Amino acid sequence: MTVDFKINPDAKGKEVKETDSRFVNLTIAYSVGVESIRLSNTSDLSISESQDIDGKIQWTLFPGSGEKTIFIEFKDAAGGTKIISKKITYNQPKFYIPEGSLLKGHGSTVYYLGYDGQIHPFPNSALYHSWYVNFDDIQSVSNIKLGQYPIGMPMCAREGTWLVKFRVSPAVYAPEPGCRLRLLRSETEAKIIYGANWAKRVLELDPILEGYYDINYPDYDPDKIDKDKDGVEKEVEQEYGSSDSKRDSDEDGLSDFEEIYYWFTDPAEADTDADGYKDGPETASLHSPVGSGKIESAPEGAYGYPLGSLILSGGKYYYRGYNGQYYYVSKTTKDGVFTANKFDQKFVINSAVKIDFSAGKSKFGKPDAKIIRPQLRTTKGALVDF
Ligand SMILES: [Ca+2]
Ligand SMILES: [Ca+2]
Ligand SMILES: [Ca+2]
Ligand SMILES: [Ca+2]
Structure with missing residues (x-):
C-alpha cells in the first residue's frame, strides 16, 4: 500500500514545523484498498483511536511543550498493515488552562479537562x-473558550465510592480504577463487603453510561463455555442442575458460583437445609445454610475488597491499589494522604465481617502522596491519566 500523511499543512500543502495548539489537522493520502487507520501518540499504539480512512482528520497531541510524534497504522482490506510517523513541535502558550482542571461555562454542566485535551462532562452531581x-x-x-475543546466521554464513577447499577438491569457493580466495574456476585457478597446498609451506597445510572465502562466479571474465564459469565462452566452447571443463562438459578440471593465453590449449597434449591430460610439471607447473616447455628466467618479467601476500596480496619485506613496491594493511608481522616486524595469518610468500608488482608500491606511513598486521579485503561491493561 502507498500511504502518507501531513500535520497541519499550509495552503500549498507544505507541512508546518511548529504549533501552539494541541489540536492538529492531518491530511491523509492513501492508495485504493486502504480501509481503516489507527492513530496514536505512542509507538506501541497502546492508547489509540481507530476509524475508517478519511482524507482529513483532527488529532490531539500529548500535553506539554516539546517535539511530538504522531503514529498512524494503516490497514487494507486484506488485513495488511503499515505504520508511519510524523513529528511537529508544540509550544505550549504562556496562558493556558492546565489539564486536570474543572471547567464550567454558562450552563450547569461541569467538565473535567483531561490530559487527552478533551473536556469530560460529569453526568450528574x-x-x-x-x-x-x-x-x-x-x-x-x-x-x-469551553467550545474550543472537543467533548470526550463522560466521567466515570471514582473507584471505591458508590456502587453502581444501571436502570432496568439488577446487576450491581463496584467501580474500580480505570473506568472499570466489578460485578458483585450477589446480595450476600454485597453484605459481607459493605455491611447491612450496602444498598444505601447504590447509585442508579442511565443505561446509556454503561458503554463507557469496562465490565469485570470476577470469576469468568473467556476460554470456557460460560454464557452467564458467573464463573461456572456450562458442563458444571448441568451437573448441578443450575442454569448457564442465570447467575443465581434458584434466586436465593447467592450466585451459582458462590453456592458451588464457597458454601457447598445447592444452586438449584433456594433453601438447601429446608429450615425455612433461603441460602442467601442465611449466609449473609452468617448462619449455616447447611445446618444449624452461627458460623464464625465467610469461607477463607472467598471474598475480597474491590480494587480502589478504602477500608477501616483496626483503627487505621487502608486503600486497595490497582495492583491488588493494600496501602496504609492514615490513622485519621485529617492526615495528609487521606486529605490529599480527597477521600470521603462516607465511602469508607467498615464491615462487620473482617476480610483478611494482613499480608501484603505497604506504605505510600510520601506523607501526602497523591494516588487517585481520573484514569483510563489502555488496551494493554495499564492505567493512563484521563
Ligand atoms: Ca455459567
Ligand atoms: Ca449459572
Ligand atoms: Ca441455593
Ligand atoms: Ca436454609
Missing part, C-alpha cells in the same frame, strides 16, 4: 461528588 467533595476548584470560563 452524585458522580461529581464521587471525585470532589465541594465546588471550590471549578473555574468558570466563557462558552467560547
Whole structure:
C-alpha cells in the first residue's frame, strides 16, 4: 500500500514545523484498498483511536511543550498493515488552562479537562461528588473558550465510592480504577463487603453510561463455555442442575458460583437445609445454610475488597491499589494522604465481617502522596491519566 500523511499543512500543502495548539489537522493520502487507520501518540499504539480512512482528520497531541510524534497504522482490506510517523513541535502558550482542571461555562454542566485535551462532562452531581467533595476548584470560563475543546466521554464513577447499577438491569457493580466495574456476585457478597446498609451506597445510572465502562466479571474465564459469565462452566452447571443463562438459578440471593465453590449449597434449591430460610439471607447473616447455628466467618479467601476500596480496619485506613496491594493511608481522616486524595469518610468500608488482608500491606511513598486521579485503561491493561 502507498500511504502518507501531513500535520497541519499550509495552503500549498507544505507541512508546518511548529504549533501552539494541541489540536492538529492531518491530511491523509492513501492508495485504493486502504480501509481503516489507527492513530496514536505512542509507538506501541497502546492508547489509540481507530476509524475508517478519511482524507482529513483532527488529532490531539500529548500535553506539554516539546517535539511530538504522531503514529498512524494503516490497514487494507486484506488485513495488511503499515505504520508511519510524523513529528511537529508544540509550544505550549504562556496562558493556558492546565489539564486536570474543572471547567464550567454558562450552563450547569461541569467538565473535567483531561490530559487527552478533551473536556469530560460529569453526568450528574452524585458522580461529581464521587471525585470532589465541594465546588471550590471549578473555574468558570466563557462558552467560547469551553467550545474550543472537543467533548470526550463522560466521567466515570471514582473507584471505591458508590456502587453502581444501571436502570432496568439488577446487576450491581463496584467501580474500580480505570473506568472499570466489578460485578458483585450477589446480595450476600454485597453484605459481607459493605455491611447491612450496602444498598444505601447504590447509585442508579442511565443505561446509556454503561458503554463507557469496562465490565469485570470476577470469576469468568473467556476460554470456557460460560454464557452467564458467573464463573461456572456450562458442563458444571448441568451437573448441578443450575442454569448457564442465570447467575443465581434458584434466586436465593447467592450466585451459582458462590453456592458451588464457597458454601457447598445447592444452586438449584433456594433453601438447601429446608429450615425455612433461603441460602442467601442465611449466609449473609452468617448462619449455616447447611445446618444449624452461627458460623464464625465467610469461607477463607472467598471474598475480597474491590480494587480502589478504602477500608477501616483496626483503627487505621487502608486503600486497595490497582495492583491488588493494600496501602496504609492514615490513622485519621485529617492526615495528609487521606486529605490529599480527597477521600470521603462516607465511602469508607467498615464491615462487620473482617476480610483478611494482613499480608501484603505497604506504605505510600510520601506523607501526602497523591494516588487517585481520573484514569483510563489502555488496551494493554495499564492505567493512563484521563
Ligand atoms: Ca455459567
Ligand atoms: Ca449459572
Ligand atoms: Ca441455593
Ligand atoms: Ca436454609
